[in-house]
Amino acid sequence: MIPLKSAVSITIETFPGWAEEVARQLELTVLERESGADYHQWLVNFEGSRLFLCFQHYADCAWLEALSAGDEGVAVWLTGQWNQG
Structure with a gap:
């Protein structure tokens, strides 16, 4: 899990906004x-990849989680895109 950064x-x-x-x-x-x-857990789609956009209060962290091993690279790539911005 790679956390999504937030300003x-x-x-x-x-979290919802x-x-x-x-x-x-x-x-x-x-x-x-x-x-x-x-917690919040949103099921999202990105070009056919299904991911969870998650937030856990006690971890004080938000992240993207792949639903399948084949989509793990997509979750990592999207997280990198967000964290660079």
């Missing part, structure tokens, strides 16, 4: 949104 502090409350911006800039299509008391 602002991400919290359980601010921040994640919408991540999705817009990386051209991700949000398919599903799930959340709980201490």
Whole structure:
């Protein structure tokens, strides 16, 4: 897991707005949104690759997670694109 960088502090409350911006800039299509008391997990699509855009309160971290081993490179590449910006 490689954390997604953020210029602002991400919290359980601010994640949705921040994640919408991540999705817009990386051209991700949000398919599903799930959340709980201490996490957010959004299923996203990027050119046929399915990934989770995740945030965990206790880890104080957001990241992209591939659903399959074949999409791990896509998650790493997208994370690099975001972290460079």
